[in-house]
Amino acid sequence: MENCKNIILCGVGGQGTVLCAKLIAAAAMNRGFDVMSAETIGMAQRGGSVFSHIRYANPGKGGLYSPMISRHSADLMLAFEPGEAVRMLPFLKKDGLAVVSMRPVMPVSASLSGQSYSGEAMLDYLKKSVKRLLLLDTEKALRALGSSRVLNLLLLGAALSAGAFSNKEPGKDAIKKEVDEAAAKETLKKATKEIQKTSEEAPEEKTEGMSGEADEAAIEMELGIEDLREALRRLLPEKLHELNFRALSYYEKA
Numbered sequence: 001m002e003n004c005k006n007i008i009l010c011g012v013g014g015q016g017t018v019l020c021a022k023l024i025a026a027a028a029m030n031r032g033f034d035v036m037s038a039e040t041i042g043m044a045q046r047g048g049s050v051f052s053h054i055r056y057a058n059p060g061k062g063g064l065y066s067p068m069i070s071r072h073s074a075d076l077m078l079a080f081e082p083g084e085a086v087r088m089l090p091f092l093k094k095d096g097l098a099v100v101s102m103r104p105v106m107p108v109s110a111s112l113s114g115q116s117y118s119g120e121a122m123l124d125y126l127k128k129s130v131k132r133l134l135l136l137d138t139e140k141a142l143r144a145l146g147s148s149r150v151l152n153l154l155l156l157g158a159a160l161s162a163g164a165f166s167n168k169e170p171g172k173d174a175i176k177k178e179v180d181e182a183a184a185k186e187t188l189k190k191a192t193k194e195i196q197k198t199s200e201e202a203p204e205e206k207t208e209g210m211s212g213e214a215d216e217a218a219i220e221m222e223l224g225i226e227d228l229r230e231a232l233r234r235l236l237p238e239k240l241h242e243l244n245f246r247a248l249s250y251y252e253k254a
Contacts, residue, residue, distance in 0.1 A: 011080025
């Protein structure tokens with residue numbers, strides 16, 4: 001089991017991808033992990049493509065030498081927009097989890113050229129290409145929360161509820177389902193049960209020359225909702241805490 005977590009975040013300028021990356025990094029640092037991150041800046045302010053790389057590991061055990069994630073090695077992708085999910089898909093590992101907002105945002109190039117863009121083709125491609133895919137109808141969720149500014153916390157909370165920040169091995173069955181605000185919780189619940197079932201049924205592997213220290217370190221790699229809430233308290237003004245806490249817990253499994 002790996003002692004390093006690789007996370008890709010992608011979206012367009014103004015969606016909160018950079019803040020989301022900072023929250024994850026802060027939560028990991030508060031737990032004492034080694035953390036490295038890299039992100040795009042500049043033209044992202046105009047609605048351009050934004051992405052962040054986050055890597056964290058146990059001190060001295062994860063082999064973190066670069067903040068950049070290599071292709072086919074990301075454990076988790078948080079995609080704020082379908083087209084950006086397709087753009088960054090080569091970084092996701094074969095059994096990695098992709099949490100994607102179904103709400104499309106027209107690219108600047110399409111807007112300038114007058115072309116139409118609905119995101120449907122991107123969603124279809126993701127369904128065919130990603131084994132563990134969680135599509136979220138975040139537009140309905142944002143309406144229910146009464147704010148369009150907490151998309152980042154919705155995606156982060158959904159990933160947390162799906163077990164993306166734990167060290168359990170992913171289930172064999174794909175998570176492929178379009179979800180609205182009611183069905184999302186049930187989907188996450190089933191996904192978590194499948195992950196636990198697969199982990200329990202898998203035969204125990206014994207590696208010669210290794211002690212239980214690696215397993216203990218892997219368990220310690222987990223981040224929980226309280227870790228993220230504490231990071232929120234430190235990074236955001238107090239008046240924003242309640243709304244962001246609700247968004248973070250919106251998809252929490254029952």
